[in-house]
Amino acid sequence: MQWISADVVFDGYKFQESLYLFVDDSGLLIHKQKDKPDGDIRMLPGLLMPGMVNAHCHLELSDMQDMISSGTGLVNFLSDVNKLNRLNADKKKEREVTKQEKITSADESMYNNGIVVVGDICNTLSTIPQKTQSKIYYHSFIEAICIDPEQVENRFFHYSNIYYEFQQQLSASLSLHAPYTCCNELFEEVAKRSNFVSIHNQESQAENDFFEKGEGDFVDFLEGYQFKKEHILKEQQYSSSLHRTTELLAYTDKKIYVHNTYTAGKDISKAGINDYWCFCPKANLYIENRLPDMNLFLSKQDKIVLGTDSLASNDTLNIIAEVKAIQDAYPAIPLENILRWATSNGSKLFDVEELFGSFSLGSTPGYVHVEGFDTETYKITSIVSERLK
Numbered sequence: 001m002q003w004i005s006a007d008v009v010f011d012g013y014k015f016q017e018s019l020y021l022f023v024d025d026s027g028l029l030i031h032k033q034k035d036k037p038d039g040d041i042r043m044l045p046g047l048l049m050p051g052m053v054n055a056h057c058h059l060e061l062s063d064m065q066d067m068i069s070s071g072t073g074l075v076n077f078l079s080d081v082n083k084l085n086r087l088n089a090d091k092k093k094e095r096e097v098t099k100q101e102k103i104t105s106a107d108e109s110m111y112n113n114g115i116v117v118v119g120d121i122c123n124t125l126s127t128i129p130q131k132t133q134s135k136i137y138y139h140s141f142i143e144a145i146c147i148d149p150e151q152v153e154n155r156f157f158h159y160s161n162i163y164y165e166f167q168q169q170l171s172a173s174l175s176l177h178a179p180y181t182c183c184n185e186l187f188e189e190v191a192k193r194s195n196f197v198s199i200h201n202q203e204s205q206a207e208n209d210f211f212e213k214g215e216g217d218f219v220d221f222l223e224g225y226q227f228k229k230e231h232i233l234k235e236q237q238y239s240s241s242l243h244r245t246t247e248l249l250a251y252t253d254k255k256i257y258v259h260n261t262y263t264a265g266k267d268i269s270k271a272g273i274n275d276y277w278c279f280c281p282k283a284n285l286y287i288e289n290r291l292p293d294m295n296l297f298l299s300k301q302d303k304i305v306l307g308t309d310s311l312a313s314n315d316t317l318n319i320i321a322e323v324k325a326i327q328d329a330y331p332a333i334p335l336e337n338i339l340r341w342a343t344s345n346g347s348k349l350f351d352v353e354e355l356f357g358s359f360s361l362g363s364t365p366g367y368v369h370v371e372g373f374d375t376e377t378y379k380i381t382s383i384v385s386e387r388l389k
């Protein structure tokens, strides 16, 4: 058992200039107080905060680091990922061994840099072995894709099998990939069986052009795979991509919209009260070289969470790096707010706030030290974060 504190402590909600935590060897928070206690204190320079929530990751793409060029836009990015997946299928066995090693090291590096909860997108079973032995809490979103309505039954059977395997051992829910790869019929199948759906949303201008005008790069993208735009765009007109999603998932309890790089104010007002907005700023900079307009979302701050996306579109799976990217691009947003998105908001999203996300007594939140923290300006100065317990 041990007392720990730092120059500044963020408790999951607010900065505290004086807060001492009494923690047992398993990481359970037993006691906390503002006054300096008697006895030995492990006093850290910089910032101490609870473990973080990575609300959007693709652990199974961990073997794609440095394989995809950055800044070419979403449509090219998706084509590159597809090409790599096909290439990998040729050398399946040897790729699978490397893949498992990369998944293990990505999981361990997230744990060591202070991530305690991950919302992870899954297209295959490949992350199950690591997740069942990981020290991180995972919720797996089984991601369905089907463009052609005639193939929905077939594809849905496949995803249901994957979902079945996950939910035997782990927290999981059926989800959707993105508006332009999911026909209305697939939305209906998923909505019938899932109350917690993740979907990539408005990650490119091309997505808006496709749903608002029926034109642009996604028409060519679909035709390139022998699909027609009419598979996705039905007669009924929606004012935007997000408008269609909110209508098709009107009865789904909880949703998480991921990216929102090209989401407009009029779209935000269409979302329900239990809808979360997940931002992955470093992946946005990597793929589209642009950040979402965070100012549009500030009235929804209780529902903002952060994600890293995958190593195909990011150089590291580190939430402090995402926090710093937003802090640097939006200096007027208080760091306290951004840290809340990274901790307590995420633990509410995944219904684990009794265990993670804040320094509340009786929880095992993880204790993360960020040494690169300016105690005058309250800004993060380096992305190095280290888990103590």
Ligand SMILES: [Zn+2]
Residues within 6 Å of the ligand: 056, 057, 058, 121, 200, 258, 309, 310
């Ligand atoms: Zn993603």
